[in-house]
Structures are given as C-alpha cells and as structure tokens.
Amino acid sequence: MSQDDAGIDLETSLGYLLKEAASALRAAMEDVLRPLGMTITHYSCLELLAQRPGSSNSDLARGAFVTRQSMNVLLQTLERDGFVTRPSEAPVGKVLPTKLTPRGRRSLEQATAAVRSVEVRMLSGLSDADHAAALRILRSMVSSLRADPAADADAGSAVADRGGGLASGV
Amino acid sequence: MSQDDAGIDLETSLGYLLKEAASALRAAMEDVLRPLGMTITHYSCLELLAQRPGSSNSDLARGAFVTRQSMNVLLQTLERDGFVTRPSEAPVGKVLPTKLTPRGRRSLEQATAAVRSVEVRMLSGLSDADHAAALRILRSMVSSLRADPAADADAGSAVADRGGGLASGV
DNA sequence: CAACCTATGTCAGACTATTGACATGAGTCA
DNA sequence: TGACTCATGTCAATAGTCTGACATAGGTTG
Numbered sequence: 001m002s003q004d005d006a007g008i009d010l011e012t013s014l015g016y017l018l019k020e021a022a023s024a025l026r027a028a029m030e031d032v033l034r035p036l037g038m039t040i041t042h043y044s045c046l047e048l049l050a051q052r053p054g055s056s057n058s059d060l061a062r063g064a065f066v067t068r069q070s071m072n073v074l075l076q077t078l079e080r081d082g083f084v085t086r087p088s089e090a091p092v093g094k095v096l097p098t099k100l101t102p103r104g105r106r107s108l109e110q111a112t113a114a115v116r117s118v119e120v121r122m123l124s125g126l127s128d129a130d131h132a133a134a135l136r137i138l139r140s141m142v143s144s145l146r147a148d149p150a151a152d153a154d155a156g157s158a159v160a161d162r163g164g165g166l167a168s169g170v
Numbered sequence: 171m172s173q174d175d176a177g178i179d180l181e182t183s184l185g186y187l188l189k190e191a192a193s194a195l196r197a198a199m200e201d202v203l204r205p206l207g208m209t210i211t212h213y214s215c216l217e218l219l220a221q222r223p224g225s226s227n228s229d230l231a232r233g234a235f236v237t238r239q240s241m242n243v244l245l246q247t248l249e250r251d252g253f254v255t256r257p258s259e260a261p262v263g264k265v266l267p268t269k270l271t272p273r274g275r276r277s278l279e280q281a282t283a284a285v286r287s288v289e290v291r292m293l294s295g296l297s298d299a300d301h302a303a304a305l306r307i308l309r310s311m312v313s314s315l316r317a318d319p320a321a322d323a324d325a326g327s328a329v330a331d332r333g334g335g336l337a338s339g340v
Numbered sequence: 341c342a343a344c345c346t347a348t349g350t351c352a353g354a355c356t357a358t359t360g361a362c363a364t365g366a367g368t369c370a
Numbered sequence: 371t372g373a374c375t376c377a378t379g380t381c382a383a384t385a386g387t388c389t390g391a392c393a394t395a396g397g398t399t400g
Contacts (some may be wrong), residue, residue, distance in 0.1 A: 020308075
C-alpha cells in the first residue's frame with residue numbers, strides 16, 4: 001500500500017531505466033557523431049538508405065523514429081549537400097525513392113565505424129546470453145507497448161505518425 | 171567481412187532496438203499524458219519532486235535527462251501555474267530548493283496512474299526473471315556507456331551537462 | 341463506375357530542447 | 371588569506387522536432 005500509490009519508484013522502474021539507457025546511448029552517439037558534423041537522425045537516415053536503397057521519405061521517417069515532416073526537411077538538406085538523390089518526379093504514385101550518392105556512402109562509412117565503437121562499448125559488460133536476452137526482452141516490450149492501448153479507454157487516433165520502426169518491411 | 175564493414179545490421183542491433191523501445195515508450199507515455207495537459211519532462215519533474223522534495227533545478231534536470239536550462243524554463247512555468255514553489259532567495263549557496271504544492275501533488279496523482287498503466291502494459295509479456303534480467307542488463311549498459319570514452323581518442327569535455335540520472339544521490 | 345479511405349509529400353507555424361555564455365557561491369589547496 | 375576549480379542559476383540565440391493542414395495518388399468497396 002505504501003509503495004503502490006505513492007508514485008513510481010524510479011530506482012526500480014524499468015521505464016525510467018529504459019529512458020536512462022536511451023539517454024546515455026544518445027549522448028554517446030552524439031559525442032562521436034558531432035566531430036563528423038552529423039546528428040543521430042542524419043546518421044540513421046544514411047544507414048537506413050544503405051540497407052534499403054530506394055526507401056521513401058515516410059519509410060525513412062518510420063525507421064528513424066521521427067515524423068515524416070522532420071525527415072523531409074532533413075532529406076532536403078542531404079539532397080542539397082549531395083549525400084542523397086531523389087528523382088524530381090515520382091515514377092509511381094507519390095513516392096520519391098531515395099538513394100545514397102558515393103559521397104553519402106563515404107560519409108556513412110566513417111559514421112558507422114564511430115557508432116559501432118559506441119555499441120561495442122555498450123555491450124562490453126554483457127555475455128552473449130545477456131545480449132540475446134536483451135534482444136528478446138526489448139522486442140517483447142516494443143510489441144506490448146504498441147498493442148492496442150484502448151482496451152477500455154480512448155486514445156485511439158494517436159498512433160498515426162511515427163509508428164513502426166523498420167520491422168514491418170520483412 | 172561482408173557483414174562487418176557493411177554497416178550496422180538494424181535488425182539485430184541492440185542500440186537500434188533500444189532506441190526503438192524508448193521511442194515506443196515515449197509515444198505511449200505521451201498518449202496518456204496528453205489528455206492531462208502534461209509532457210513527459212513535465213511529469214518527470216513532478217515525480218522526481220515527490221520522491222526528492224527540495225531538489226535543485228540541476229538535480230531535476232539530471233533526473234529527467236534534460237539540460238538544466240530546459241528544466242529551468244519548465245520550472246518557471248510550473249511555478250507560475252502553481253504546481254511547485256521555489257524560494258525567491260537561496261537559503262544557502264545558489265540552490266533554490268523546489269517543492270510540490272498540493273495542486274502539484276494532485277496533478278501528479280493522475281499522471282502517475284496513467285504512467286503506471288503504460289509500464290504495466292510494457293511488462294505484460296515478461297516473467298519476473300525477465301524483469302530482473304532487464305534491470306541488470308540495462309544498468310550494465312548505462313554504466314558502460316558512461317565509462318570514459320577517451321581511452322585512445324579525445325572527446326573528453328562532452329559529458330558536462332545531462333550526465334547522471336538520479337543514481338548518484340544515494 | 342463512383343465514393344471512400346489510407347498513405348504520401350510538402351508547406352507553415354509553434355514548441356521544446358540544446359548550445360553558448362556569464363556571474364555568483366562553495367569547496368579545495370597552497 | 372588568495373587563487374583555483376567546480377557547480378549552480380539564468381539569459382540569449384539556435385536547432386531539431388512536432389502539430390496542423392492541404393493536395394494528390396492508389397486501393398477498396400458499395
């Protein structure tokens with residue numbers, strides 16, 4: 001009774017710890033990407049394009065966990081600076097398939113190395129079993145969080161933008 | 171060779187998955203806090219104050235994983251709207267100890283219930299052992315990420331703001 | 341076929357958070 | 371005591387993201 005309705009114990013809350021870990025990861029990535037003149041979303045966009053050439057703006061937004069509006073302004077900058085190319089006319093529908101330029105690919109190589117070092121450091125204290133458990137547990141959390149929250153309440157229309165990650169493309 | 175320098179496999183990257191989980195958690199929390207007219211940082215601030223009355227602006231910033239500048243403007247709003255109080259003069263040093271008002275406490279109660287429902291949903295697919303493992307693994311990741319990144323390179327001065335969480339206060 | 345619904349790309353405005361900078365108080369150490 | 375270092379609170383400017391809105395393409399359904 002005393003603990004249950006007195007708030008959320010931040011010391012043992014998995015939600016708080018998840019936010020803390022994500023914050024630490026973000027800070028570490030920003031530290032290594034800043035010298036390259038790159039933000040995290042910037043890097044995410046390039047990495048996504050390397051693995052999925054021809055992705056649409058909306059695809060990239062979902063994969064980088066930002067709105068398609070944010071990704072759109074980023075893509076305009078990246079195109080202006082010669083890191084990506086987009087056709088001026090949509091070959092089909094409204095989708096403008098985006099591709100990396102050689103310059104974008106070179107830029108990504110450095111960033112990937114930097115980000116990999118961060119990920120290696122993050123995993124340095126974990127066994128292989130821990131790593132596997134973390135993947136399984138986090139996937140379960142993502143799946144549960146995305147499950148219909150409106151089992152009894154409303155909040156139905158709020159999952160419009162920024163929904164997916166890149167899992168749905170398999 | 172083909173996988174090692176071809177990028178980071180987003181499907182199995184723990185870093186990407188961590189970001190995905192944090193994004194899903196953030197979206198879920200925003201969905202339940204929006205009807206209460208509250209942002210996540212807003213809620214975090216209140217929750218921290220409930221557990222640590224008299225915290226300083228900088229303490230709250232670390233606990234909510236934002237800069238003390240961001241927390242400062244938020245505190246000004248919260249004080250103006252009557253959710254918290256701060257003395258006009260620092261009793262000692264420059265620290266202005268902040269406290270919840272009754273109104274702030276009432277507001278927090280609703281938010282806590284909403285956030286707790288999100289956390290319950292997030293944990294719904296996990297066993298107790300999974301929960302314990304997640305806590306241990308995430309703490310290890312946080313600790314490793316905060317460890318000195320400059321074992322061979324520079325990047326030393328970048329960990330100034332937004333460093334801590336609330337772990338250091340024990 | 342026509343109406344509907346969903347998804348996409350894009351523009352504009354507002355907001356939140358960040359970086360940078362400054363002055364001040366406290367603790368440390370020679 | 372005086373110099374140094376560190377942390378805090380705060381102001382200003384910038385950057386990144388979000389919400390809101392609109393037109394359009396494609397698929398679905400009556």
